[in-house]
Amino acid sequence: FLPVLAVGISAVIVIGTMAMVGETMNVLNNIVPPLLIIIGVSDSIHLIGRYREELEHTDSKIEAARNTVRAMAVACFLTSVTTSVGMASLLVGETEMLHHFGVISSIGVMIAYVVTIGFLPSAMTYFAPPVAARNRPDRPERFDPIVWLTRHILERPWPFIGGAVALLGLFVWGALQVTVDSALLDEFEEDDVAYISTRLMEEKLDGVRPLEIMLESDEPNRLLAPEVLAAVDDVQTFLRAQPGVLGTISPTDYLHLSWARLAGDPEAAAEPFRSAEQVEAMRMLFSRTERDPLGPFVTDDGRCARVHVALSDVGAAASLELIEELQRMLNARFEPLGVRVALAGEGYTGSVGLNAVVYDLLGSLSTAVLIIFGMLVVLFRSWRLGLLSIPPNIIPLVGTLAWMWLRGMNLNAATVIVFSISLGLAVDGSIHMLARYREEIGHGRVRNDALLRVARGTGRAIVVSGVTLMLGFGVMRFSSFVPVQRFGELIGVTVGLCLLSTLIVQPALLRVWAPETPPTRFRRKTTPMSSPASDSAGTEREEE
Known part of the structure; x- marks a missing residue:
């Protein structure tokens, strides 16, 4: 003893x-x-x-x-x-x-x-x-x-x-x-409450690993220009086709859906915006509502915006592969437009x-x-x-x-x-x-x-x-x-x-x-x- x-x-x-x-x-x-x-x-x-x-x-x-x-x-x-x-x-x-x-x-x-x-x-x-x-x-x-x-x-x-x-x-x-x-779920057994809850959040909600795409420009309202919004659409289309991506949300989602509702044509949601005046008109309508849906995604001066990406718990290695490919696409699409891009969120910093x-x-x-x-x-x-x-x-x-x-x-x-x-x-x-x-x-x-x-x-x-x-x-x-x-x-x-x-x-x-x-x-x-x-x-x- x-x-x-x-x-x-x-x-x-x-x-x-x-x-x-x-x-x-x-x-x-x-x-x-x-x-x-x-x-x-x-x-x-x-x-x-x-x-x-x-x-x-x-x-x-x-x-x-x-x-x-x-x-x-x-x-x-x-x-x-x-x-x-x-x-x-x-x-x-x-x-x-x-x-x-x-x-x-x-x-x-x-x-x-x-x-x-x-x-x-x-x-x-x-x-x-x-x-x-x-x-x-x-x-x-x-x-x-x-x-x-x-x-x-x-x-x-x-x-x-x-x-x-x-x-x-x-x-x-x-x-x-x-x-x-x-991966987050590597830390838990499959019958653990945390494991089950996380999987449920991924199936029913946006998961627990957010990835944020931050867009910034020195020119006022630049991020609401039709060509910038078209680049955001391209990025979202790319992301939604990737494994491990649960969904994306950006200002263009609200703008497209609202325009389709006003036009009475659901197919209008897939059309690109024709002019800055069209976008500005939609933005004025949003500003009259009790809660502006663009508020969480675009600043009032239109110089900063973000795109929210929901990732599943696929692991850091798979997330890094997606991030590297995404980074190349963002640089190719936004650098010619004079828009700076940065990544943030747990999905990025954790990986x-x-x-x-x-x-x-x-x-x-x-x-x-x-x-x-x-x-x-x-x-x-x-x-x-x-x-x-x-x-x-x-x-x-x-x-x-x-x-x-x-x-x-x-x-x-x-x-x-x-x-x-x-x-x-x-x-x-x-x-x-x-x-x-x-x-x-x-x-x-x-x-x-x-x-x-x-x-x-x-x-x-x-x-x-x-x-x-x-x-x-x-x-x-x-x-x-x-x-x-x-x-x-x-x-x-x-x-x-x-x-x-x-x-x-x-x-x-x-x-x-x-x-x-x-x-x-x-x-x-x-x-x-x-x-x-x-x-x-x-x-x-x-x-x-």
């Missing part, structure tokens, strides 16, 4: 701080508490695993806790910082809600680190330690599947590297099939803004990747280890994109957030593995021996923490809100792929390209203050 208590304290501190600064809970901030709990438990698992390992070499719980902090503080700090950097990348987006979520979650992760590393090791010393393996000599050595797998990888690394390259190529192909798109948000977040994600792996190079003091940590963490991210294609999910602002969070989580396993590898070769062990000890000491914690993350985020699949469902599913897929990549690809890469002998900067003289687990392990060697 100690890990749960540690992450509970972290969550209470973050939520209390949010209340103190006036931050409210919303659809994004609601994710922060479970996010901190799941991530905090992962660090706790690694601390407990190392504490148990240290207890196998000392009877002092305090000494074991001290050695655990000495060995794990930097690795856990790195995992927390990388996760925090991934979340902080959301600050590049233009949405205020994303900014707040990025700040809260990134700071919350570091608070969880401080609480976990400060509370858990000391708290464990107050409880009876688990029975160490060395106190049970009659128990045969257990079969460790992680060590068995690592041994086979070290014997024949190239088939695993080749398989990883082939799998990455397949993932890249699938990832390229993913489209950038977002264009989606692309801006998605590409902003992707750009910030790329920056976060460079920052994270740059930090690994600096803190591990090795370009080679930093570069070798990249492939095992790129594969899960690209694989998640391929999974989105298989599941028919689109890339939008909601799903891009997943990658900002997944980036920090993906490198956690590699960080713990590389940190332990650095520790082992620092004590003078050869490469294969060090990797087998990494598998025995850290491999189990990596598996347990990975499974914990998958189960924790998997709970979100039971949410009634579709974005939260996808959030949990995609992060679970990323963590699962990262677990396999860390256990298989990372050892194979280290086996082939890690130094044959421990680099000088990794060597460390053994002193009485060194970890008992590390000292006693120095005489052990794996049997081939």
Whole structure:
């Protein structure tokens, strides 16, 4: 229960701080508490695993806790910082809600680190330690599947590297099939009240996605000239033939219908206006009514007008295609007439803004990747280890994109957030593995021996923490809100792929390209203050 208590304290501190600064809970901030709990438990698992390992070499719980902090503080700090950097990348987006979520979650992760590393090791010393393996000599050595797998990888690394390259190529192909798109109704199940109401509004009314065509001229009454009204008619005819357009309304609709009523001939509604006097006469009639129907569409001086277009919820991608084609037609028809054109309305800003948000977040994600792996190079003091940590963490991210294609999910602002969070989580396993590898070769062990000890000491914690993350985020699949469902599913897929990549690809890469002998900067003289687990392990060697 100690890990749960540690992450509970972290969550209470973050939520209390949010209340103190006036931050409210919303659809994004609601994710922060479970996010901190799941991530905090992962660090706790690694601390407990190392504490148990240290207890196998000392009877002092305090000494074991001290050695655990000495060995794990930097690795856990790195995992927390990388996760925090991934979340902080959301600050590049233009949405205020994303900014707040990025700040809260990134700071919350570091608070969880401080609480976990400060509370858990000391708290464990107050409880009876688990029975160490060395106190049970009659128990045969257990079969460790992680060590068995690592041994086979070290014997024949190239088939695993080749398989990883082939799998990455397949993932890249699938990832390229993913489209950038977002529709309002993608956020709801088909039996949801909001989904049903929106469809009803589209069938019976004008829908919920307006697109406004704004016309402007410096010449008075220019927008009521027959040639301008004829251009508006052409645009409306084009729009009404497009899929996804529910209807259009403009000043010409009222003028044509009223003229047909006055002429007593319904077919007169399709005739173009012959002169400005004809239009002005109709306008004078409208001005005598209690409510001028042209008022919402044309200004009194005739310099500004608008055309209302009702769009169905066909998605941002289809809307952008329509908007681009419409923009070309508007420029071709109105520029020769000296009329300026602009587009507005949710149908326009929502579709264009989606692309801006998605590409902003992707750009910030790329920056976060460079920052994270740059930090690994600096803190591990090795370009080679930093570069070798990249492939095992790129594969899960690209694989998640391929999974989105298989599941028919689109890339939008909601799903891009997943990658900002997944980036920090993906490198956690590699960080713990590389940190332990650095520790082992620092004590003078050869490469294969060090990797087998990494598998025995850290491999189990990596598996347990990975499974914990998958189960924790998997709970979100039971949410009634579709974005939260996808959030949990995609992060679970990323963590699962990262677990396999860390256990298989990372050892194979280290086996082939890690130094044959421990680099000088990794060597460390053994002193009485060194970890008992590390000292006693120095005489052990794996049997081939």
